[in-house]
Amino acid sequence: MSKREKHRAIKKKTGKIRNKLLIFIMPTVFVLVAILVIITSTLSGRSLKKKSTEQLEASMSTQVDNISSWMNQCLKYFATVKKELEASRPSQAEMQTVLDSFYGFDKNAPEGLYVITAEGRLLKPSESALELSDPISSEAYKQGITRIDMDFGPAYKNAEGKYVITAAGILNDNTSDIKVLAGDVTLDNVTIIVNSGVKMEDASSFLVDKENGTILAHRDDNLVSTTLDTSNSDAMMAGIAKKIDNRDYATTTIAGKMVGVKEIEGTDWILVSYIDENVIFADVRSLVTLLVLIGVIALIIILMITTLVVNRVIAPLTPITGYIKDMASGDFTIDVKTTSNDEIGIMGGQVSEFVGSMRNMIQSIADESDRLKEESIRSDEVSRDMSEASTAQADAMRQLNETVDQLAVAVNDIAENATILANVVSDTKDNSEKAEQSMNETVRISRQGREDMEQLKKAMRDIYDSNEKLVQSIGKVGEASDQITNIVGLIGNISEETNLLSLNASIEAARAGEVGKGFAVVATEIGKLAQTSSESSQNIANLIEDVRNLIENVVEQSDVSAKNIERNTELIGAAVDTFDRIFQNIQLSSNMISDMIKGIEQVNDVATNVAAISEEQAASADEILSTSQNMVEQAESISRSSQEVADSSHELAETSDKLTSYVQQFKV
Amino acid sequence: MKIGIKKLLSLLIVAACVLTCISGCSGSTTSGGKKYLFCTYNLDDFRTAIMESIKAAAQSEGATLEVYVGEETASDQVNRIKKAKSEGFSALIVNPIDVSTALQLEVAAEGLPIVFVNNKPDDSVLKSNKYIYAGSNETEAGELQVEWAIKKLGNQSSLNVVVLKGEQGYSATIGRTKAIKYSMKDAGINANYVFADYANWSEEVAKEKMKTFLLTGQKFDVVFCNNDSMALGAVKALKEAGIDPADVPVCGVDATKDGCASIANGEMSFTVFQNAKGQGEAAMKAALKLAAGESITSLDGATKNGLYVWVPFEPVDASNVNSYK
Numbered sequence: 003m004s005k006r007e008k009h010r011a012i013k014k015k016t017g018k019i020r021n022k023l024l025i026f027i028m029p030t031v032f033v034l035v036a037i038l039v040i041i042t043s044t045l046s047g048r049s050l051k052k053k054s055t056e057q058l059e060a061s062m063s064t065q066v067d068n069i070s071s072w073m074n075q076c077l078k079y080f081a082t083v084k085k086e087l088e089a090s091r092p093s094q095a096e097m098q099t100v101l102d103s104f105y106g107f108d109k110n111a112p113e114g115l116y117v118i119t120a121e122g123r124l125l126k127p128s129e130s131a132l133e134l135s136d137p138i139s140s141e142a143y144k145q146g147i148t149r150i151d152m153d154f155g156p157a158y159k160n161a162e163g164k165y166v167i168t169a170a171g172i173l174n175d176n177t178s179d180i181k182v183l184a185g186d187v188t189l190d191n192v193t194i195i196v197n198s199g200v201k202m203e204d205a206s207s208f209l210v211d212k213e214n215g216t217i218l219a220h221r222d223d224n225l226v227s228t229t230l231d232t233s234n235s236d237a238m239m240a241g242i243a244k245k246i247d248n249r250d251y252a253t254t255t256i257a258g259k260m261v262g263v264k265e266i267e268g269t270d271w272i273l274v275s276y277i278d279e280n281v282i283f284a285d286v287r288s289l290v291t292l293l294v295l296i297g298v299i300a301l302i303i304i305l306m307i308t309t310l311v312v313n314r315v316i317a318p319l320t321p322i323t324g325y326i327k328d329m330a331s332g333d334f335t336i337d338v339k340t341t342s343n344d345e346i347g348i349m350g351g352q353v354s355e356f357v358g359s360m361r362n363m364i365q366s367i368a369d370e371s372d373r374l375k376e377e378s379i380r381s382d383e384v385s386r387d388m389s390e391a392s393t394a395q396a397d398a399m400r401q402l403n404e405t406v407d408q409l410a411v412a413v414n415d416i417a418e419n420a421t422i423l424a425n426v427v428s429d430t431k432d433n434s435e436k437a438e439q440s441m442n443e444t445v446r447i448s449r450q451g452r453e454d455m456e457q458l459k460k461a462m463r464d465i466y467d468s469n470e471k472l473v474q475s476i477g478k479v480g481e482a483s484d485q486i487t488n489i490v491g492l493i494g495n496i497s498e499e500t501n502l503l504s505l506n507a508s509i510e511a512a513r514a515g516e517v518g519k520g521f522a523v524v525a526t527e528i529g530k531l532a533q534t535s536s537e538s539s540q541n542i543a544n545l546i547e548d549v550r551n552l553i554e555n556v557v558e559q560s561d562v563s564a565k566n567i568e569r570n571t572e573l574i575g576a577a578v579d580t581f582d583r584i585f586q587n588i589q590l591s592s593n594m595i596s597d598m599i600k601g602i603e604q605v606n607d608v609a610t611n612v613a614a615i616s617e618e619q620a621a622s623a624d625e626i627l628s629t630s631q632n633m634v635e636q637a638e639s640i641s642r643s644s645q646e647v648a649d650s651s652h653e654l655a656e657t658s659d660k661l662t663s664y665v666q667q668f669k670v
Numbered sequence: 671m672k673i674g675i676k677k678l679l680s681l682l683i684v685a686a687c688v689l690t691c692i693s694g695c696s697g698s699t700t701s702g703g704k705k706y707l708f709c710t711y712n713l714d715d716f717r718t719a720i721m722e723s724i725k726a727a728a729q730s731e732g733a734t735l736e737v738y739v740g741e742e743t744a745s746d747q748v749n750r751i752k753k754a755k756s757e758g759f760s761a762l763i764v765n766p767i768d769v770s771t772a773l774q775l776e777v778a779a780e781g782l783p784i785v786f787v788n789n790k791p792d793d794s795v796l797k798s799n800k801y802i803y804a805g806s807n808e809t810e811a812g813e814l815q816v817e818w819a820i821k822k823l824g825n826q827s828s829l830n831v832v833v834l835k836g837e838q839g840y841s842a843t844i845g846r847t848k849a850i851k852y853s854m855k856d857a858g859i860n861a862n863y864v865f866a867d868y869a870n871w872s873e874e875v876a877k878e879k880m881k882t883f884l885l886t887g888q889k890f891d892v893v894f895c896n897n898d899s900m901a902l903g904a905v906k907a908l909k910e911a912g913i914d915p916a917d918v919p920v921c922g923v924d925a926t927k928d929g930c931a932s933i934a935n936g937e938m939s940f941t942v943f944q945n946a947k948g949q950g951e952a953a954m955k956a957a958l959k960l961a962a963g964e965s966i967t968s969l970d971g972a973t974k975n976g977l978y979v980w981v982p983f984e985p986v987d988a989s990n991v992n993s994y995k
Contacts, residue, residue, distance in 0.1 A: 120886075147886045149867040150879055172882060180886050213855070249852060267844055270851075 020312040024305065031304055035297030043290045047283060054202075054260060054282045055253050061201040062264045062275045068195045069266055069273070072110075073154060076187055079108050080152045080169045083115055084183050088175050094125065101127045111185040117173065118143045120180040132186070133161060146170030146182030156270055157189060157211060157218050165189045165218055165227070193219040196273065205277040212246055213270045242274055255279060318346045325353055332668045334361045360668075368665040375658040381651040389644040396637035403630040410623035417616030424609035427602055434599045441592040448588055452581040455574060462571045469567060473560040480553045483546050490543045497536035504529030704760040704961050705734045706954075709750055711767055712742045715927075716946055720787055723950025724763060731958055744771040748778045755780040760961035763787060763953050769841070776801050783960035787953045790841050798976035799965050804953040807980045808842045811942045812849025812894070814985045815921045818940045819892045820857055822919055828860035829891045832883065834869040834876050834904060836896040843868070846896045846923060864888040869900045876903030877910075884911045890918060898922035898929030898941055905937045915939075925986045925994045933991045940987045943994055948981040955979075 083104055092100060097117060105114040105127035116126035118137040126132050134140045145155035145168055152171040160166045170184035196209045196219040208220040215230045232247065234240040241256035245263055253262040261276045321339070328336045338354035504525050511522030708724050710717055721737060728735035736759075740746045744767050754762055762779055765788045766772055772791030776784060786796075786803045796803060823829065833850060836843035847866075854861035865883040869876035876895065880903060883890075893908075895901035901922030905915045915937045922929050925943035932938035952971065956979050959966045966972045971980040986994050 147888065148863055148865050150882055151867055153867075172886070174882055178885055268838075 019316060020309055023308055023312055027304060027308055028301065031301055032297075035293075035300060039290055039293045039297060042293055043286055046289055047286045050282055050286055051260075051279075054277065055262070057202050058205060058260060058262045058275055058277060059253060059264075061205060062207070062262050062273055064201050065195055065199045065207060065275070066264050066266050066273055068199055069192055069271075070268065072191055072195065073268070076108065076110055076185075077152050077154070077169055080111075080115065080183070080185050084152055084171060084173065087117075087173055087183065091175050091177075097125055098128070101125060102129075105129055108185075110187045110191060112188070113186055115183060115185040116142070118146070118182045118184065142168045142170050142184035142186070143182050146184050147172060147180065150174050152183070154187075154269060156213060157216070159227070160186065189218060197221045200275065202275075202277060204281045205275055207273060207275040210242075210246065210272045210274060211270050212265075212272045215243065215246075218271065238276065242276075246272055315346065318350065322346070322350050322353055325357070329353075329357065329360070334364060335669050364665060364668045368662070371658055371661040371665055375655065375662055378651055378654040378658045382648065382655050385644060385648040385651040389641065389648040392637065392641040392644040396634065396641040399630065399634045399637040403627070403634045406623065406626050406630045410620065410627050413616055413619045413623045417613060417620050420609055420613035420616050424606060424613050427606040427609050431599060431602045431606060434595055434602055438592065438595045438599065441588060441595055445585065445588050445592060448581060448585045452578060452585065455578045455581055459571060459574045459578065462567055462574055466564060466567045466571065469560055469564050473557060473564070476553050476556050476560065480550060480557075483550050483553065487543060487546045487550075490539050490546060494536060494539040494543065497532050497539060500532035501529055501536060504532055703734075704958075705736065705758055706761055706763065706957050706961070707736050707738060707751075707754050707757075707759045708763040708765075709738045709740060709747055710765040711740050711747070713739060716924075716944070717765060717788060719946030720765065720950045720953075723947040724787075724954050725950075727951045727954035731954065733954070733958060735954075742767055744768045744774075747771070748774055751775055751778040752780075754778075755782055761785065761957040763957050765789065766791060772801075783957070785953045785956045785960065787949060792841075793977070796977045799960065799967075802956060802960070802966060802977055802979065804956050804979040805949050805981060806944050806983050807978070808845025809849035810980075810983045811842075811923045811944075812846040813853045814942050814983055815846075815894050815923070815940065816850055816853035816857065818985055818987065819894070819919060819921065820859070822939065823891060826859060826891070828862060829854070830862045830864045830889050831866075832864060832880075832890045832893040832904075833866040834879065834893065834895040834900040835867065836869070836871045836900070838868050842923075843896055850894050864890050869895075869903065871897050871899055873899040873903035873906070876900035877907045878903075880904045880907035881910065884908075884913075893918060893920040895920065895922045898924045898926040898932075898938070901938050901941070902928055902932055905932060909937075923983075925984075927995070930986065930991050930995045933986065933988055934995065936988065940985070943984040943986050945981050945984060952979045952981050 083100070087097065087100060090096070090100075101115055101117070106129075113130045113132040114127040116124060116130065116132060118124055118134075118140065120138075122136070122138045124132075124134050124137040134142075137143055141155070141158050148155075149170075150172045152169050154167045154169050157165045157167045166186045166188050168184050168186050170182055173181040173183045175181070192209065196207050200207050206221060208225070209218045210216065210230050211218055217225050217228050217230055220226050230239060230243045230246070232240050232243045234243060237257035238259050238261065242261060242263065245251075245254070245256070245261070251263045251265060253260065255261070256276075258280070259276045259278055260282065261274065264273045264275075265271070266273060325336050325338050328334075334357055336357060338350055338357055504527075507525030508522055508529060511518040511520075511525045514521065706728060708721065710721055713721065721739075725735060725737065738750050740750055747764070747767050748771065751762060751764070759782060761783045763785045764775060766775060766786055769786075769789050769791040772786065772795045776795065776797075783799075784801050786801070787805055790803045790805060790808070791801075795801065819829075820826075831850070831854070833847060835847050851861070865879075865886075865888070867879050867883075869879050876899070880893075884907065893901070893904050895904060899922075901920050904920050908915045908918065908920070916939070919939035920937070921940040922938055923942045923944070925941045929938055929941045933941060952969065955969055956966045956972075959969065965976055966979060967974060967976055969979050971982065972978065973980065984994075
C-alpha cells in the first residue's frame with residue numbers, strides 16, 4: 003500500500019468515525035432536546051399552574067383576611083360602644099350623649115351608631131342625617147333582634163341606593179326592654195379591597211352574596227347588584243354560579259380561566275378571583291420557544307464541535323493506526339513516535355511501550371518455545387524409553403506370570419504325583435510283601451526243583467544205556483538187510499534172462515506163422531512174467547535200500563541221541579549247578595526284598611511328606627500367581643500411562659513446534 | 671457500540687429488577703413490625719372512647735400501638751412528637767390540643783405521616799395521604815339536624831329558626847352552622863333566622879341568650895344548637911318562660927349522656943351521635959395505610975383528594991335514644 007493510499011484509507015475511516023458519532027449523537031441529542039422541551043414545558047406548566055393557583059388562593063386569602071379584619075375592626079368598635087352602653091345603663095338623654103360622642107369616630111359608619119327601641123323610637127346622633135321612616139321594619143332592627151353580639155347581616159341598598167351592611171345586636175342591659183344598637187357601614191372599603199386588593203398580576207376579583215347571588219362589588223360597575231346565575235351568557239360567570247350552587251370552593255378552570263372561590267367566614271359573601279390561563283402559560287410558551295431555539299443551536303454547535311473534535315482528535319490516530327496495523331500483521335520492528343500529551347498522545351506512548359514490551363515478550367516467548375521444544379523432544383524420548391521399558395517390564399511380568407502359572411501347575415502336578423507316589427509306594431509295599439511270600443515259595447519250589455533235577459540226571463543215565471542197546475539191535479538189522487539185497491539181485495538176473503528167452507521164442511513163433519501163433523502168445527506171456535518179476539525184484543531191492551538207509555539214519559540218529567543225551571546229562575548237571583546258584587540267588591533276592599520293603603516304607607513316609615509340602619507349595623504358588631497377576635496389571639497400566647506420557651510429550655513437542663512457528667511470524 | 675447498548679440494557683434491567691425488588695419489599699410489608707404512636711390529652715368521655723377504639727383497632731390489626739396521654743399544653747404535645755421519629759414510629763395519630771399548632775406538629779413529626787382526630791385542623795395544613803383528618807364531617811351534623819326538623823315539622827315553605835352557635839371561629843361552629851343554612855336553602859325552605867348567636871358551647875350562655883331572645887317575642891319553629899349543652903340551656907330557658915320544649919323542637923349535637931336523657935324525658939328532641947368508636951377505627955386504619963405508603967382513598971368514607979376519612983354521624987331522637995344512653 004502506498005503512502006497516499008494509506009492516507010486516503012485513514013481519512014475515509016476518520017469520516018466514517020465522524021459520521022458514526024454524528025448518527026448516534028445527533029438523533030440522541032435531538033430526542034433529548036425534544037424530551038427536555040416536553041418535560042420542561044409540562045413541568046413548568048404544571049408548576050406554573052400550581053404556583054398560579056397558590057398565588058391566586060393566597061391573593062384571595064389576603065383579600066378575605068383584609069375584608070374579615072376590616073369587618074372585625076368595625077365590629078370591635080361597635081362592640082366597645084355596646085359594652086359601654088350595657089355597662090352604664092344610661093337614660094335616654096345620657097344615651098343620646100354617648101351616641102353623639104361616638105359620632106364621626108369611625109369613618110366607615112358615616113351616620114354613626116343608633117338605637118331603635120321596641121316601641122319604634124329611633125335614637126341617633128344629633129348630627130346624623132339618618133332617616134328611618136319605620137324604624138321597627140328597618141333592616142337594622144330586623145337584623146338586630148336576631149342576636150345579642152354585634153354582627154353584620156346581609157348587604158342591602160339603603161335609601162340612597164347604596165349597598166350597606168348593618169352591624170346590629172340587642173342591647174343586653176338586663177332590662178326587659180328590647181333595644182337594638184345598630185350602625186350602617188358602606189361597602190366602599192370592601193369594594194376597594196375586592197377591586198384593588200388583588201395580589202396577582204392580571205387577576206380580577208368580585209364579591210357575591212351566596213344567599214341571593216347578588217354581585218356586591220365588581221370592577222365593572224354595571225355588574226354590581228346584578229344577579230349571578232347559571233343562565234348567565236358569560237360562560238365563566240355561569241360556571242361560577244354553578245360552582246357556588248354546588249358549594250364547590252376548589253380552584254378550577256372554567257372557560258379558559260383559572261377561577262378561585264373563597265367564602266368569607268361570618269358572612270354570606272363569596273370572593274371570586276380569576277385569571278386568564280393564557281396569561282399564566284404565556285411564560286411557558288416563551289420558555290418552550292426559547293428551549294427549542296437553544297436546542298436547535300445546541301444541535302448545530304454539537305454538529306460542528308463533533309466534526310471539529312473528531313477531525314482534531316483522530317488526526318494523531320493516523321500514524322498510530324498504521325502502527326497498530328503493522329502490529330496486527332505481526333511486525334513489531336516499528337518505532338512509535340509521540341508528540342501530543344493528550345489521551346491519544348498517552349495512547350501513542352502506551353503503544354510504544356506496548357511494542358517494546360511485546361518485542362521483549364515475543365523474544366522471550368521464542369526463547370522459551372525453543373527451550374520448550376528441546377525439553378519436549380527430550381521428554382518425548384524419555385517418555386518413549388519409559389514407555390518401551392514399561393512395555394518390556396509388562397511383557398516380562400506377563401512371562402513371569404506365565405512361569406509362575408506353570409510353576410503353580412507343576413507344583414500342583416508334583417503334589418498330585420507325590421500323592422500318587424505315596425499311594426503307589428503303599429501299594430508297592432503290599433506287593434513287596436506278597437513278593438516276599440512268593441519268593442519264599444520260590445525258594446521252596448526251587449529246592450524241590452533241584453531235587454527233581456537230580457532224579458532227572460539219573461533218568462538221563464538210564465536213557466543213555468537204553469540207546470546203546472538200541473544201536474546194537476539196529477546194527478543186526480542192517481546185516482540182515484544186506485543178505486536180502488544179495489538174494490534180490492539174483493532174482494533180478496534170472497528175470498532178465500527169462501525176458502530175453504521170451505523175446506527170442508516170440509521171434510521164432512512169428513517165423514512159424516500160423517502154427518507158431520499159439521506159441522507166440524505163450525512166449526509174450528512168459529515175457530510179461532519175466533518183466534513183472536524183474537520189476538518186483540527191483541522194487542524189493544529199492545525197498546531194502548530204503549530200509550538200509552533208514553537203519554543207517556536210525557544209527558546215526560541214535561548216535562546223535564546218545565550224544566544229545568550225553569550232552570543233556572551234562573546240561574542237567576550244569577542245570578543242577580545253576581539251580582544251586584539260582585537258589586542261592588533267590589535266597590539273596592529274598593533278603594534284598596526284605597531290605598527293599600524297609601526302603602519302601604521309608605519312601606512312603608517321604609512321599610507323604612512331599613505330598614503335604616507340595617500342597618502348601620501349590621497354595622503359595624497360587625498366591626504368587628495372583629500377586630504376579632496384579633503386578634502384570636500394574637505393569638500394563640504403567641505401560642499405558644507411559645504411553646500416554648509419550649503421547650502427551652509428543653503433543654507437547656507438536657505444540658512447541660506450532661508455538662515456534664507462530665512466534666516466528668512476528669518480526670522483532 | 672452494540673456491546674455498549676447491550677451493557678446499558680442489562681444495566682437498566684438490573685436497575686429495574688433492584689428497584690422492583692426494593693419497592694416490592696417495601697410494598698409487601700404490612701402492619702407487621704411497625705409501631706404507631708397515639709397522642710391525646712385530658713381524657714373526657716369522648717376522647718376516652720376514641721382512645722379505646724384506636725387500641726382495639728390496633729390489636730385486631732396486629733399493630734404495635736403506644737398511647738401518650740400528655741398535659742393539656744401544645745408544647746408538651748410537640749415535644750412528645752419530636753421524639754417519635756427517632757423512636758422508630760411509622761405513623762402518628764394525634765388528637766391536637768390546639769389545631770392552630772397543626773403545622774408545628776407536622777414539622778415535629780419529621781416527615782412521619784399524621785392522622786389527626788377529634789379536632790380538625792385547617793384544610794391548608796392537611797396534605798394528601800400524609801397529614802390527614804379522620805373524624806366526622808361537621809357539616810353532616812347540621813344537615814342531619816335540618817333533615818330531621820323538616821321531617822318533624824312537615825314540608826313548610828318558611829320556618830322561623832333559632833341557631834345557637836358554638837365559639838366563634840371553631841371549625842365545628844362554622845361547619846355545623848353553615849350546613850344548617852344551605853340545607854334549608856337546598857330543601858327550598860325560606861329560613862327566617864329569628865335568632866342566631868354564639869353561645870360558646872355553654873349551657874349557661876345559651877340559656878341567657880335564649881331568654882333574651884324570648885323577650886323579643888318573635889315566633890320560632892325550631893332551635894338548632896351546635897352542641898347538646900347549649901340545647902339543654904335553650905330547653906331550660908324555654909321551660910322557665912313556660913314554653914313546653916316539646917312544642918318547639920330543640921336539636922343538639924354529640925348525643926351526650928345529659929342530652930340523651932333530655933330526649934328520653936321528652937325535652938330535647940334530637941341530637942347527633944358522633945361515633946367515637948368509628949372515628950378511632952378509621953384513624954387506626956388510615957395510619958396503617960399511611961405507614962405502608964399507600965393511599966387512604968380505598969378506606970370507607972375517604973375523600974378522593976386523600977385528605978379526610980369521614981365517619982358518619984348518626985341521628986338520635988326519641989325513637990332510638992335508648993341505644994345511645
